[in-house]
Each structure stands twice: as structure tokens, then as C-alpha cells.
Amino acid sequence: MSEFLDKLIESKRHSIELIEQQIEEYSQPCDRSMAQSRTAHREYLKKNLKRTKEELESLLIKQSGT
Numbered sequence: 815m816s817e818f819l820d821k822l823i824e825s826k827r828h829s830i831e832l833i834e835q836q837i838e839e840y841s842q843p844c845d846r847s848m849a850q851s852r853t854a855h856r857e858y859l860k861k862n863l864k865r866t867k868e869e870l871e872s873l874l875i876k877q878s879g880t
Contacts, residue, residue: 819877826870833863 840856 816877819873823870823873823877826866826873829866830863830870833859833866837863 837856837859840852840859844852
């Protein structure tokens with residue numbers, strides 16, 4: 815079970831890194847025609863990042879409890 819949690823934690827950390835990179839990309843200046851959709855996607859990524867960090871914290875708590 816511990817090995818499974820370790821892999822899950824590692825994958826969540828990797829996901830967080832990828833999401834942060836995408837947020838940075840979508841924060842760059844762009845054409846006005848694309849600005850609204852990029853902003854919406856960036857906000858979606860921020861929510862996804864928050865949820866993923868909460869899941870990671872939960873897994874870390876679960877791991878330290880076992």
C-alpha cells in the first residue's frame with residue numbers, strides 16, 4: 815500500500831508542476847481575439863491546481879498515518 819501511495823503522491827506532484835507551467839503559458843500576452851478563452855482556461859487550470867494540491871495534502875496525511 816505504501817508503494818502505491820508513493821506513486822500516487824509522485825504523480826500528483828508531477829501534475830502540479832505541469833499545471834503550473836500551463837498557467838504560466840496562458841498568462842503570456844496574446845491576441846485580443848483569444849484573450850477571453852485563454853483567461854477562461856487559465857481560471858479552470860487554477861481551480862484544477864487547487865483541487866490537485868488538496869488531494870496531494872490528503873495523500874500525504876494518509877501516508878504519514880500508515
